[in-house]
Amino acid sequence: MPYSSPIRDRNSDTNNRQVIIVLIIFLTVISLIIYGLFAVINNVVNFIPISVEQRIGSLVVPSFERKNLANITNQQLNQLLDNLENKLPENSLVKRDYEIIYVPENVVNAIALPGNKIVIYEGLLKEVESENELMMILGHEIGHFANRDHLRSIGHLILIRIVINYFLGGSEILQSGADLSNLIVNARYSQNQEQKADLFGINLLNKYYDHVNGATDFFQRLNEEAKNNLNIAFLSSHPLPEKRVRRLEKLIKENNYSIKDKTALNITIER
Incomplete structure (x- = not known):
């Protein structure tokens, strides 16, 4: 033994x-x-000064502008955005000269870009059934600017890349503006960031229309489509619509917001 x-x-x-x-x-x-x-x-x-944010935006905005068409759709969207901006508080960080970049692609998504740009895809416009729904989406994206969530997401993603490169090898963090664009498109905000942007959006919607009808319609529709296992880009970068609708309905009830008639969406979709 x-x-x-x-x-x-x-x-x-x-x-x-x-x-x-x-x-x-x-x-x-x-x-x-x-x-x-x-x-x-x-x-x-x-x-971070707005001027620095705009310089960051100059690295990514051109890749979206190349897809943009200066057509009637782009003009109408920016007119609606200008109308909504008039309801923003004066002399604040959120009061900027925002601009919509309309991209004629069948993608259901909206993106806040550094440099005061909001990307709206044709696929999202086709999903929207009232002006109120679209204004809620735009208000939500402006909420991300107000809270500077888009800059936080970029910073977080770059930090993650630095950590991965440190432990797994490699030195390239961002190889080009296109690489940064991909980071932004695939960025996902935290639940807390999305809640704050929704709160900002619904408050702005109420200020614009004096009611909040249509605030949840778009998300309810996405929820039904998600149940049918449809691949929707908006759902990959935003919270699950079912929870979002419940949270918005709770906000409407808590703030005793009015529900009135919705406004028809008068947007001509051109390619």
């Missing part, structure tokens, strides 16, 4: 425990550092 030294076994167990403890300490420290960096980004973006 082979002899096994109990002293050697005890030493081996002790060494294994020490390695595990060191590994846990190391991972904890790294996690705290990354969490701290995310917190720094969340606070720093509040101090």
